[in-house]
Amino acid sequence: MDDSRTAALPHETPGTTRRTFYVAAIYGLSALIGAALGLPALAYLLVPPRMRKQSQWAEAGDIRQLTLHTPVEMTFRRNRVDGWKVTSEKSTAWVVRNAGDQVVAFAPQCTHLGCAYHWDQAKTEFVCPCHNSLFSIDGKVLGGPAPRPLDRYQTKIQGNQLLVGPIEPAPGQIA
């Protein structure tokens, strides 16, 4: 409100202090109400939901089907928490068995713009069909616009089963 103008109204002058109090109280109380509604609303919208406990590990497949240094695309089902729902969805991983029974499971998306890449057996490279990013068998960028090596699933081996967990960047990379 334009105070200079309203304060000049003739019959208001005797009560100027009371008037100032009224105006201050109107703004002050309104601001308090606004904050008491607005701040919880922000928390409600922005704070991540409480994590619901569930196994993050999914069985990806039998590691006996893997031959040394040949990537295999494994498809499996894993649970994804989506708001109030837990949905089971199909996921894939490019799995490579290295010497000493070490297994690496790459996340199936190119680190450039998320296209699905594939293994080119002739060139022995991972090739992304979208913008021709190329990755080596250990996930390093060999060419194209990809900004970082392929992301990996956390892995565990139980008997002959490969278990995959959450996706994380390659070692030495910052998420």
Place this chain on the structure above:
Amino acid sequence: MKPLNSLNEWLDHRTGLPTAIRNFLYEEIPASSGWHQVLGSMAIFLFLVQAFTGALLAFNYAPTPGEAYNSLRYILTDLTAGPLMRGLHHWGASMMIVVVVLHMVQVFLYGAYKKPRETTWIVGVVLLLLTLAYGLTGYLLPWDNRAYWGTVVTTKIAATAPLLGPYLTRLLGGEGSIGVVTFARFYGLHVLLLPPATTLLIGIHVYLVRKHGVAPAPGDELVPRKKFYPEQVFKDTLAIFVAFIILFTMAVVVRVPLEQLADPTDTAYIPRPEWYFLFLFQFLKIFPGSLEVVGSVVLPGLAVLTLILVPFIDRGKMMKVTRRGFAMAFVTLAAIGWTGLTAAAVATTPKEAGEVAVDYSAPTDWMQLSAEEMAGVGYFRQENCKSCHAVAGSGSTIGPDLTKTAIHRNAAWMIQHFKSPAVVRPGSSMPPIQLSDPQLNSLAAFLLKLNPDNATALDAAPQFAVEGALVYQSNGCGDCHKVNGAGMDVGPPLNGVDKRRSRSWVEDHFADPPKLSPGSIMPPYKLSRKDLDSLTSYLFSLPD
């Protein structure tokens, strides 16, 4: 201030908005205006709070049966400030009814509906009906038992309306049964149709108040009028603030319960409407048999019609409120009638036999625990483990945090440790736990389940269930029965017993099993009243 002034002028020149606001605020009002006229502003404020919290709830809500319930549970148990938002919306609805009715009573007592303010009054009556319609449609949206059965009754009442009944039923999608169609209609009404209608009518209502001016008290014409701003705006704001504090406190302190998912096959459920409809519910009971339609539709309809016609029935001159004896008497009688009917409805509401009041607005992770683990919660509470140990990072730091899975090792190690802590861990100051081996087993089983993610959720396990599990364990029920998949198969599994049997049947059954189920090899159990109660409540709270 200079740039602000020129911005103001620019805006004024282009939109005229600052002048319009000034005209609105510096409206002249009668000298008699004051605290008794804050209720209208309060009602508008509460409407805005409802719109705000309603929109926020809708952001995390799936408006279809079943999903509605799950998404509301997600709001209540997984989201920060989710319970607050629902609390504000729930109690705000009740408060809005109260304020709207009080507003109406004030206008009625003062005779402020008289010529030329008849239309203002009529629009007000329609706004009251809209407010009630929000209550009616919103009641179904949580899709718990309360919501479902309450709406079943509502639609059946609508169906008894003379002539219109079948059409109303069809409109509400209530043909056959309450399901997806009714739900969609109620949701559509609640969020799509009612809000714009309310907004429009509030606009008309306020316009009419401005057009005719705030109703003056008799004799006011001779006293110089005053401005709406700032004194009356201050009074309105302060009243709104007090209302808001009450609302906020209720939303935080009084938990709005969520019952179990709507179950159309539940034969034990006793539906009750929201408190502000209880009087109608009770009124209905006065009219037996074929006269029912009089209580359900005819008389309430006539009451609304009378309310609309009030300004045309009372056409006398404005009088001082203190001389309006008839109006006073009418309001007093109405208040007594309303209170009497509501009290009678509350008094005749039976305690729900057979139902166990599990509050689904809190996490129910505890329901998945086996009886052994559940009894472990009991020993955990009895032995007061939390006086020395932190749980999920909060509490005492004398002992280690019990949610750290690394310290759990295995059950055998834990039991040794419970018995003689200092032997297993030299230097430990933990006193030995004086419990039997099976009891220590329970405690270990529970601790193995405990992790930082579920600690608070398991802490919400109600005491009746914990005590019931203790009785269950000490009587070795698990030697023959299964709970949540753990136990033996000699007797029937106990999950879902609440659907198969009544509470009294189960209680009698403990005393003499072969009498109630011939051929049963279950031995009789002589349980104390208290143990019998907790055990039955526990069994009835098990997930199906």
